[in-house]
Amino acid sequence: MIDDTGLTLARGGNTEAERHLEQAILSGKHWYIALLEAIGLWTEAEESYNGRHYRYLIDGEAFDWLLLAERLCLAVDGLLPDEEKLALIFHGQPPIELSKEEFKKLIGSGKYHQYLNYFYGVTVEEALIQAVQEEIRKERRISGYNNEPNLANEAYRRIYDATKAVLLKRFRKEKGYQQLKSIGLPELTEFSYWLFKYRLNNCDKTRVASDTKKALERLQSWSSLKPGKLLF
Numbered sequence: 501m502i503d504d505t506g507l508t509l510a511r512g513g514n515t516e517a518e519r520h521l522e523q524a525i526l527s528g529k530h531w532y533i534a535l536l537e538a539i540g541l542w543t544e545a546e547e548s549y550n551g552r553h554y555r556y557l558i559d560g561e562a563f564d565w566l567l568l569a570e571r572l573c574l575a576v577d578g579l580l581p582d583e584e585k586l587a588l589i590f591h592g593q594p595p596i597e598l599s600k601e602e603f604k605k606l607i608g609s610g611k612y613h614q615y616l617n618y619f620y621g622v623t624v625e626e627a628l629i630q631a632v633q634e635e636i637r638k639e640r641r642i643s644g645y646n647n648e649p650n651l652a653n654e655a656y657r658r659i660y661d662a663t664k665a666v667l668l669k670r671f672r673k674e675k676g677y678q679q680l681k682s683i684g685l686p687e688l689t690e691f692s693y694w695l696f697k698y699r700l701n702n703c704d705k706t707r708v709a710s711d712t713k714k715a716l717e718r719l720q721s722w723s724s725l726k727p728g729k730l731l732f
Contacts, residue, residue, distance in 0.1 A: 517541040518575045525579045532588070532595050536606035538572050539565060550574070555686055558693045562621050563614035565607065566592060621696040622689055628715035632658055659711060660699060667695065
């Protein structure tokens with residue numbers, strides 16, 4: 501059964517989206533518009549494709565649209581301009597500028613709201629950690645310390661009142677995952693979303709708002725160096 505986002509765990513729902521993408525490009529439609537339309541047609545929350553597992557929806561609520569874009573680009577690889585494709589997949593830079601309303605209409609309102617969940621829950625959360633690490637780095641330089649031991653742990657303590665190791669252990673225990681020494685990108689993304697919800701539930705609301713603002717400012721500053729990067 502498909503929910504109001506258009507994503508389900510059922511298999512085999514990608515054929516229509518892939519067919520639309522290929523036919524739309526061959527008929528002359530701009531590949532990025534065709535790609536967003538195909539994303540709107542997509543119905544699978546996760547899948548295995550060419551030996552790789554793709555999970556597009558985190559916790560049933562956060563939609564990684566760029567991961568799905570990467571997957572769809574593989575299906576029509578020979579039809580796309582490589583430079584534009586790589587700029588989108590690796591840097592989030594679309595080849596043409598669209599308004600928030602246009603983007604939302606093309607992928608669908610349900611997926612758009614889940615994209616916002618991903619944006620604030622993963623992209624912004626990761627930016628917050630980077631911003632706080634940079635603050636600590638500057639503080640240490642001013643104090644005459646140029647080394648960076650335990651920089652990440654100090655950032656986690658300031659944001660979440662616990663070290664990364666402690667939080668990761670809690671996350672894995674809650675999810676029923678193995679307590680491994682390493683962490684892969686899919687699990688790291690899920691961990692970032694878990695941290696976002698942990699911060700909302702356990703930190704002072706004023707502090708949450710302040711930290712979120714800090715992260716958004718960092719993203720905005722960074723995106724000003726990358727014209728066209730999606731930030732909505």
